Amino acid sequence: MASIKLERPLPPTPPLSDDEQSPRLFCHLPDVLSKLSNPQLRYERKMGDTELSYFLPSRQSGVNDMYLHLGFRAAEQFVRRSRVATVWAILRLRHPLLAATVEMHDYDDVRFVYSAPTNVDDALADANSNLEYRDHSKDVLIDSYLNGPRTLSNSRLSYLIVSSPSSHSIPTPPLTPTSAEELATDLQPAVERPEDKQHDILICAMHFLGDGMALHAFANDFFGLLGSEKSDSELKLQLVDEWEMRWGSPAHDTSILPRSLEENMPVKWTRIRRAAARVDFLMSQEELVGGQVFPRRKHPERHTVVPTVSFPTDRTKAMLKKCKSNGVSISAALFAVCNVAWARMGGGRKELPIMMYSALNLRPYFTVKQPSPWDSYWFLAIGYFNVILPNFLPQDGDKVEAIFWHRARQAKEQSTVAAKHPLVVSRTHEMARERGKRARRWGKEDDEKEKGTWTPPCPPSTSSPPLEPVLPARAESSSTALLGLSLLGNLDGIYKHANFPSIRMHTLTTGSRQRHGAMLLFGYTFAGKLWVSLGYDENGFAGDVVDSFWAELIGCMEEFLG
Template identity: 80%
Template structure:
């Protein structure tokens, strides 16, 4: 297993004000001053791991997988004024240096994060402000422009923050009179308006759990009782904590380094065979009929359920021994089977993400213990594609939900999950490098198709010969669980969140269903390329899925 290079530490001159990207220095270590001054900036870098590469290389052209998190909330305008938001944004960019990094590509297997440390807290604040934008757009316009418009992120802008206060004909309630000297500048009420925030980040920086934890920390600072002056002092203190004595390595490690394995030749061979055997068990013969279209257009239809109905749905799931996540696998399975598309004898395969943080054995130490890093693997759920008679369909639904739960649990608790993660990372990295190189050559007009393997020297098989079986995935599900366990609403009492939508820029013909509870409500959304599927097949599926929720979940 190839190792991932450690951070390098290089003092560099400060960039000019109009310089968009940091200066790249030779790969060696120079003397490091005990304290940063206003005339020097330190620079760190490390190579991407295989999993990070598998997200970075396909994203280069159009931003495939660039993540976003939208949150709609009510708050007074002075809580979300630019000066206050910029300070909070700067504090969090200090805590999570990958957000403030850039990317430099030397070769397909040598892509590096480059982080230029702020020379002082003023520098940190001005850097953060340059990656902050204010608009007057609605939620739908914000999300549509991010998903379907020109790419927001780039190699020199790995994260971005957009705050929007849509125009309204109504005049907001005026704020209360100033509080007494020395007290908080956050009044208890008055002047509330609707605001929207869009947190944008490259997927190779981290995953959904990092994104939601970050949003909670953001609002905990923004909606705290601290005055703007106190937040500014916190920025000064946090900069001093990190940079009075610069560390040797501050960038979070790649996924593969967080779950290291002591490889021997025998162990690596056994892991490879186990991985191949585990992959061959996944059979999927169902797929949405697609069509080619030159332009991708992602839409995200979303439904939410009132709190009382959400409680009833969760109670019914619990009574049947499953979570809402397992039930949503069954919803998609039965909805597709009812549509009657595909061969009934072939099963339906769906995939989802596996949180790998519980398996990490490398624990970073404070203050460089950022949670912004990739920590996801993947697992599949395979369910039958036929349905019994109508009088047995409900019992079948709950049986399949329990099958989904069992398969999800087996994937999470498999004793070989770490070695399989390494093998999957290796395979995804190799595939991404090969396809990335091919994409570049096609664009240049220099691509030459590889020669087919010679019949006289067949490839040696590791596994016994088996009958060919399809391995098509019907769709992906991103099941985020109870997000109210992450968002500590009591920590920001002056901000009332009411809407959450998340997703990423997609490739042509992509589809991903999201399910989560937030603000006491169950939310289900379907992000898909409406130009990439035949006729109205997705509309029919979405309607069938909602019918299944109504019929089986209540």
């Protein structure tokens, strides 16, 4: 539960943008005194295990820091700094974690800290200090975020970058991944206006703040305000109303910060239930068998690339129709695409299966509701599940297509079982405890190694006899996953394009800063097109194995999906 304190902080120094070459040396004394004379409300809460498992590994190089790029065409009046900053300020009021900071007291005591804005000017200043304008192309924006110096930090959990390139020609919109049963019917017509120009926006946020669904819901709200018919003055009046609703009254709810994942799906634990949950979790982990892995190599530098392919609207509709006729979604078909592509490469022992992992949306399992107006959707709500498929194909080439659709249906069945399992809540809690425990241990070890104080742990004592195993004996097997799939579904069901007709979106790319040797496939539908993209560390894999896999993957989509 959040706690509330009173403090009198000094005004924060706005972060330097790329354009600022020197720090500010002077400030207005009246402004400082004004801030000091107004006590600022401070709210804080400890991170849960799942949030910790994302925070601790991110500290050094920003592993898992999320980004969402959206390319669009609109008149310049919609991307003026004053308008964008006002919209950004409104949404930072609605979602306080975006404007929070992090304080680490110990490995099991890391806290979100939110200092409420004392007035509307403070809210607007905070938004402006976390907003940057550039003159870069989409590819430069994404590459600098993924491979350059870290953009985010403990004092900057979210950031917004707007780019309106003027020095390069407007690129042809890249193909975007889409995974959905049907396309939304409210897509706006592609009406080109002479005053419309190309713009790019990059929304940056720490992964421990929320997941991909929070990121896309936020982007839809952002463009709904930015592209609305309201004038700049009307949006500023809305900002005043939003601040008054939350902070105009002297009484404040102490639960303004969204709860952790574990608090949102509480369990009434008893000793027996805890023991049963632990045994079930361990047995479920024993079922994970996967012997396929991309050959890796050690390299001192990580460099993430994101090759992306999209399919035209008419082909996308045909692909979705073919999936539906075979009883699967495009998401299930993408598991089969990866499976067949890897099997055709002959990249591993045929008797060992292929395991792939994906995210599970846990929002339907939440039982705790946040009171209005603090009902933010910025919180973590993801678990994980695995799909395991064979690593061989029939020698008769005419039967491969039938096998492909059979494995797509197997992927669908395994995904459904994971989502509807009666013990999904207890398994989520056990996984959170396991991930949090590992993150604390590894985080402490990393810090000690950096300081030069780390010593290997002592071997376990052999004075007492080993405990009898609880689980049935089984042969040793690998639980290595080939890759992860982030299947976002039909994003045109999230983006209500008709609500911002003056803005025409055409490109969406998403991902996060990765660790060495990481790989994640994205699949989704957006702007009527099916998109697939592969984010991976090109320095972390041997030879041209990833290029070969990517070519096989696209070939399988062409062959089986049409």
